[in-house]
Amino acid sequence: MDLTRREFLKICAGSAVALGISQILIPEVVEALERAAAGNPPVIWLEGSGCTGCSVSLLNTSHPKISELLLKIISLKVHPTLMAASGDKVVLSMEKTAEEAKGKFILIVEGSIPVAENGTYATLGEKNGKPVSLLEWTKKLGEKAKYVIAVGTCASYGGIPAGAPDPTGAKGVGEILGRKVINVPGCPPHPDWVVGTLVHLILYGLPKLDENRRPTLFYRFLLHENCPNYSFYIHQKFAQNLSEEGCLVKLGCKGPLTYADCPLRRWHNGVNWCIGASAPCIGCVQMEFPDGLSPFYGWPEKKR
Amino acid sequence: MAKKIITIDPITRIEGHLKVVLEIEEGKVVDARSSGTLFRGFEIILKGRDPRDAQQLTQRACGICSASHATCASLTLESAFRVKPPSNARIIRNLVTGANFLQSHILHFYLLAALDYFVGPEKPPFIPAIKGDFRLSQQMNKEYFDHYIEAMEVRRKIHEMIAIFGGKIPHHISFVPGGVTEKPTVDKMASYLWRLRESIDFIENIYVPDVLRLADVYKDYSKIGRGYGNLLSYGAFDLDDRGSNKLFKRGLLIDGKIEKMNSEKITEDVQYSWYETKTSGKNPKDSDTIPAPGKPGAYSWLKAPRYEGRPYELGPLARMWMNGDYRKGISVMDRHIARALEAKKIARAMEEWVLQLQPGRRVYVPCKVPNNGQGIGLTEASRGALGHWLKISNSQIARYQIVTPTNWNCSPRDDKDRPGPMEKALIGTPVADAENPIELMRIIRSYDPCMACSVHLIAPGRSIFEFRVC
Numbered sequence: 001m002d003l004t005r006r007e008f009l010k011i012c013a014g015s016a017v018a019l020g021i022s023q024i025l026i027p028e029v030v031e032a033l034e035r036a037a038a039g040n041p042p043v044i045w046l047e048g049s050g051c052t053g054c055s056v057s058l059l060n061t062s063h064p065k066i067s068e069l070l071l072k073i074i075s076l077k078v079h080p081t082l083m084a085a086s087g088d089k090v091v092l093s094m095e096k097t098a099e100e101a102k103g104k105f106i107l108i109v110e111g112s113i114p115v116a117e118n119g120t121y122a123t124l125g126e127k128n129g130k131p132v133s134l135l136e137w138t139k140k141l142g143e144k145a146k147y148v149i150a151v152g153t154c155a156s157y158g159g160i161p162a163g164a165p166d167p168t169g170a171k172g173v174g175e176i177l178g179r180k181v182i183n184v185p186g187c188p189p190h191p192d193w194v195v196g197t198l199v200h201l202i203l204y205g206l207p208k209l210d211e212n213r214r215p216t217l218f219y220r221f222l223l224h225e226n227c228p229n230y231s232f233y234i235h236q237k238f239a240q241n242l243s244e245e246g247c248l249v250k251l252g253c254k255g256p257l258t259y260a261d262c263p264l265r266r267w268h269n270g271v272n273w274c275i276g277a278s279a280p281c282i283g284c285v286q287m288e289f290p291d292g293l294s295p296f297y298g299w300p301e302k303k304r
Numbered sequence: 305m306a307k308k309i310i311t312i313d314p315i316t317r318i319e320g321h322l323k324v325v326l327e328i329e330e331g332k333v334v335d336a337r338s339s340g341t342l343f344r345g346f347e348i349i350l351k352g353r354d355p356r357d358a359q360q361l362t363q364r365a366c367g368i369c370s371a372s373h374a375t376c377a378s379l380t381l382e383s384a385f386r387v388k389p390p391s392n393a394r395i396i397r398n399l400v401t402g403a404n405f406l407q408s409h410i411l412h413f414y415l416l417a418a419l420d421y422f423v424g425p426e427k428p429p430f431i432p433a434i435k436g437d438f439r440l441s442q443q444m445n446k447e448y449f450d451h452y453i454e455a456m457e458v459r460r461k462i463h464e465m466i467a468i469f470g471g472k473i474p475h476h477i478s479f480v481p482g483g484v485t486e487k488p489t490v491d492k493m494a495s496y497l498w499r500l501r502e503s504i505d506f507i508e509n510i511y512v513p514d515v516l517r518l519a520d521v522y523k524d525y526s527k528i529g530r531g532y533g534n535l536l537s538y539g540a541f542d543l544d545d546r547g548s549n550k551l552f553k554r555g556l557l558i559d560g561k562i563e564k565m566n567s568e569k570i571t572e573d574v575q576y577s578w579y580e581t582k583t584s585g586k587n588p589k590d591s592d593t594i595p596a597p598g599k600p601g602a603y604s605w606l607k608a609p610r611y612e613g614r615p616y617e618l619g620p621l622a623r624m625w626m627n628g629d630y631r632k633g634i635s636v637m638d639r640h641i642a643r644a645l646e647a648k649k650i651a652r653a654m655e656e657w658v659l660q661l662q663p664g665r666r667v668y669v670p671c672k673v674p675n676n677g678q679g680i681g682l683t684e685a686s687r688g689a690l691g692h693w694l695k696i697s698n699s700q701i702a703r704y705q706i707v708t709p710t711n712w713n714c715s716p717r718d719d720k721d722r723p724g725p726m727e728k729a730l731i732g733t734p735v736a737d738a739e740n741p742i743e744l745m746r747i748i749r750s751y752d753p754c755m756a757c758s759v760h761l762i763a764p765g766r767s768i769f770e771f772r773v774c
Contacts, residue, residue, distance in 0.1 A: 042428075049344050052319045053367025053474035059411075060460050067453045076429045080316050083429035084419045086745060087312040093432060114343075123341045124321065125313050131323075131341065160349065160364050167345030187364065188474050242485050243668040268467035271495075277471030277478040277486040282360055284475075290361065295354035297480070 005204040012196050012217055040075035041202055042097050042105040044141055047080050048122050048134040049161040049170050050111020054152040055081050057188035061195050062269045069195065073202070077105070080124075091125040094137070098144045106201065107145035109173045112154040112161045113138050116169030138176055147201050148181040150174060151194055156183035156214075157287045164291055174213065182206070183213045186260070187284035190267060193218045212287060214259075219285065224255035226263040227275055242297075243278055252298045254283030307334070308738050313341070315748060317416040319368050320755025322714070324748065326730065328738050336723070336730035338714045338748075339604045342755065347593050350704040355381055355673050355696050358704060359479060362692065365706065366754055367474040368411070371404035371466065372685035373692075373706075374479040375540075380692040381481035384679030387671040391545055393483030395657050396667065398541050398551075399496065400470045400478070401683075402654045406503055407462040408686035408752075409620070409647040410511060413640065414455035417749045420742060421518055422448040436742030439521050451510055458506045465499045468492050483668035488661040496658050504651045507644075515644040519637040529636040529747035531729035532615055534558050535622035536565060536712075538691065540684035541653070551653055552623040552684060556616065562626065565611070567682055567691065572607040572707070573718040579607065584719055588693040588705040589680065604716040608724060609707050615718065617725045618688025618709040619751065620646040639750040673699045685709055687752050710754045726751050 045055070059066050070076055076083070077097045078090060085093070097105055111134075114121035119135030126132060142148050150173040153159040161170035174181045182201075184193050197215050200207040207215040224230065232238070232247040239246035249256060258281055266273045274281050283293040290296075306329075313323035321342040327335035346365055350358060359377040363370040375397055382389065389397075422445045423438050424430025440448065463473050469486050470476030478486045486492075519526060539554030556565050572591055574584045579602075580594040596602075608615075616622075617634070621642040624630035629649060630642045679694040688709025695703040715724035723731065726748065735741045 047321070049342060051364055051367040051370075051474075053364070053370065056367045056474050059456065060463050062460065066456050066460070070429065071425070071427065075427070079429050080314060080321075081319065082415065083316050084424060085432045085434055086314065086316045089432045089434075090314055090316060093428075121343045122321065123313075126311060129311075131313070160346075160361060161344045163349045163361075164352075165348065167348045168343060170344075188367065241668070241670050242480055243483070243487065243666070267472035268464045271464045271467040272471050273467075274471040274477040277469070277476075279471060279477040279480070279485040282477070290357075294357050296360055297356045298354070 003203070008200070008203060009217065012192075040073070042075045042077050042101045043108060044077055044094055044097055044105060044145075045079040045108045045110065046124070046134065046137055046141070048109060048111035048113045048138070048155065049168065050152065050154050052081055052110070053188040054110040054155075054194075055079070058151075058191050058194055060268060061191035064195065074198070088125070091127070091132075094141065098141050102144045104146050105144075106198070107141050107148045108151050109138060109148070109155045110151050112158045112170035112172060113176050114161065114168035114170050115176070116167075121168040135176065138173060142173070142177040142179065147206070148173060148177060148179065149194075149197060150181050150183045152189055153185040153187045153284060153286075153289050156185040157289075159187065160290055180213065182209065182215065185214065185285045185287075187289065189285070190218075190262070190265060192265060218261050219259050221259060221261045221264065222256070223258040223260055223263060223281060226261070227255050228263065229275060248275065248278075248280045251280050252296055253280035254286070254293050254296075255281045257293065258283040258286055260285045310738055310741065312741070312745075315745070315753075317419060317749065318753045318755065319366065320753070322748075322753055322755050324730075324744070326741070326744065328735055331734055331736070333730050333733045333735060333744065336727045337603055337716065338724065338726055339606070339716070343605050347704055347706065350701050353701050355384065355694065355699070355701050356481060358694070358701060359481065360475070360477075362704075362706065363475045365708075368408055368754060369404065369685040369687065369690075370474045371401045371470070371476060372683060372690050374476060375401050376681040376683045376685075376690050376692045378479045378481055378681070379683060380679040380681030380694045382671075382679070383681065384677040384694055384696055385481050385671045385674060387482050387669055388545065389483040390666050390669060392488055392661055392665050392667045394542055394545060395661050396469045396484045396486065396488065397479060398657050399654060400466050400476060402541065402650050402657070403462050403465045403500075404473070405650050405686045406507070406647050407459040409643050410455050410459045410462070410507070412686075412752045413511065413515065413644065414452045416752070417640065417746075418448060418452060420746050420749060421522065422452075424449060424452075434742060434745070435737070435740040437736075444517070444521075448514065451514055454506065454510065458503055461499050462503050465496050465503075468496050480668065482671040483666075485668065487667050488663050490663055493658050493661055493663075497655070500651065500654055500658065504655070507647050507651055512644045512648055515640050519641055522637060525636040525746065526633060526638060527635060528733055528743065529729045529750055530634050531617055531725045533634050534614060534616045535625050535634070536611060536616035536618055536689060537622045537626045538565065538567075538682040538684055538689040539626075540623075541650075551650070553626045554682075555626045556611065557622070557625055558614070567680065569612050570609060570691070570707070571613070572609050574607050575719040576602050576716040577604050577607050578602045588691065588707055589678065589695070591705060592703070593705070606711055606715055608715040608718040609712045610718055613718075613720065615715070615722055615725050615728070616712060618712050619643075620686070622688060623684060624649075636746055636750040643752075675699055687754050688713065708754065710751075713751045714753055714755075726753070
């Protein structure tokens with residue numbers, strides 16, 4: 001039986017979330033996906049000014065497993081950390097996919113794109129003996145892709161490389177392309193956010209996005225209001241030192257400024273999450289990360 | 305005589321952006337230059353911030369070894385803040401960092417390196433495939449692919465172990481100067497332990513045997529990719545609160561002899577790097593990062609770290625050698641074997657550490673950022689020795705220098721024109737087919753390069769050196 005979009009959304013964000021287990025586990029989803037993905041939508045994964053953390057987080061997807069995603073669901077034509085080939089073959093694969101699957105492939109970008117000095121701070125491969133900048137690749141492939149997903153806070157908004165004094169002119173992908181992209185921020189993003197977005201695109205097309213072009217499915221929750229420590233906040237019980245019980249807001253917790261479903265979804269198959277480990281949230285999914293949310297273990301003087 | 309210049313860009317299945325330019329003559333590499341192709345300017349971004357934030361920010365240098373940066377930054381901040389974390393915190397740090405070594409080693413062998421030895425299915429990302437001497441029997445090839453898939457699950461579950469005490473990973477949240485935020489409970493210890501036992505089963509019954517079988521099929525790779533034969537380790541995994549006893553000892557191997565290591569003797573040369581030459585030859589605590597793009601003769605944004613002026617290889621082989629756990633040789637296969645045996649050693653130690661946790665005892669000592677101070681943190685990341693150097697002025701970061709293992713291993717030439725360790729290991733290697741230099745890929749990947757980590761990297765788009773094909 002085909003899975004309706006409504007059922008899928010329920011699975012992603014519904015009661016299963018409250019149980020604290022990873023959501024995309026339902027066998028119907030995997031089945032529906034396998035059918036929908038019979039053509040194996042081609043995916044090109046680029047890495048700009050990043051740390052590979054988003055890729056590693058994707059490897060942590062539990063339902064579907066990463067092997068199912070790679071072998072059954074998508075056709076990962078280019079990925080810097082996973083693909084077999086090196087050198088010119090990588091460049092060829094990118095160009096071939098962009099031509100043969102023009103308007104069909106999905107472009108995923110991890111890391112921000114440095115634009116200072118014509119983008120020469122990040123390059124990938126060579127054309128006619130000259131290095132090609134990630135700026136050029138992103139523009140070239142971005143034009144031809146069916147969808148562009150900016151994975152992680154760097155690709156979405158610039159992230160840490162764009163932190164003051166922004167030495168390389170690092171930008172989010174949306175700022176560079178003349179088209180709309182889907183932002184899946186987080187440092188790194190939860191694998192469910194990435195896979196859930198990808199699955200929605202394959203099964204039903206564009207998911208509902210908020211004003212920052214994030215899927216509302218995952219980012220509509222104010223973290224603070226869904227935090228298990230919220231009742232401490234209501235009762236004004238604040239931790240004065242790290243590792244003490246209480247709301248962590250006075251220690252710099254950025255939960256009140258952060259929109260993500262971490263408290264409901266939790267991380268790593270529901271094992272834990274940042275505030276679950278008694279640490280203040282640093283707001284890594286937010287557009288203002290890191291400058292607007294630092295210091296992480298306190299508040300700027302004037303805000304106090 | 306015809307010389308051939310080949311450029312491999314990008315080198316995939318490593319962390320980050322790496323390009324290698326090789327000169328081949330009469331079927332042998334006569335010159336090699338490795339360069340990163342990404343510059344983010346982390347050390348510049350860190351200046352002027354709250355020192356405590358370095359603990360979170362420096363992790364973001366690398367999505368694979370983030371836990372080691374967290375440990376290193378914590379040690380650095382604690383040395384500047386003059387505070388010692390309690391035992392529980394020391395043990396939790398070992399458990400988090402140790403687990404990340406396991407997942408990194410498993411990821412490296414199966415997901416990154418092994419595709420140079422087995423053939424994957426006829427589907428991206430396994431095609432386009434690479435050409436070369438794939439010697440495994442059909443049966444063995446199938447087993448290696450099955451283990452590749454299994455390795456993905458095992459490393460994912462090892463990250464769950466980190467989440468238990470770290471919240472999440474990459475870039476876990478729980479380390480802070482003064483200790484950790486997450487408290488141990490019997491539930492968490494049990495939950496950690498059963499996952500650990502599952503990973504030990506994989507490491508001892510699949511990973512280690514697979515590496516040994518591979519080394520047997522590719523015996524010739526125990527002879528190539530040696531490099532200088534100098535090894536160095538800062539040591540890691542404190543076994544007591546004073547830090548005097550470590551699972552991996554601090555030390556170095558030079559001219560066949562083991563000697564003591566003193567961090568004051570570390571310097572960074574920049575003659576071949578795009579930095580002001582006046583900053584050359586300084587210890588990281590006094591050094592500065594003053595970019596000089598386009599500096600004549602330079603070809604990398606990586607500095608060239610040296611110890612008493614000499615290049616050293618870092619990594620699992622260096623650590624296992626220093627401990628006397630593995631001293632069979634220095635080569636491509638020796639690096640893989642040492643890495644696998646190290647995973648086994650760490651995992652078995654972790655089994656003891658988790659039971660040393662004391663639920664109910666403290667995990668954190670409150671501490672304050674001083675107005676002024678200096679800090680140093682020396683530890684090991686999965687790829688080798690990692691050091692952070694910090695100077696605080698007006699309670700802000702005045703200087704933060706990070707010297708990563710890949711900085712050493714993939715460094716350019718130094719002020720005395722000596723190639724970096726990986727360059728040296730490539731030079732002299734016979735290449736059967738210059739269009740498909742699989743031998744060289746195997747050497748490069750045996751070092752497990754981690755480029756993003758290596759903070760100051762090449763500014764590309766400039767001519768690196770004159771190509772002369774005669």
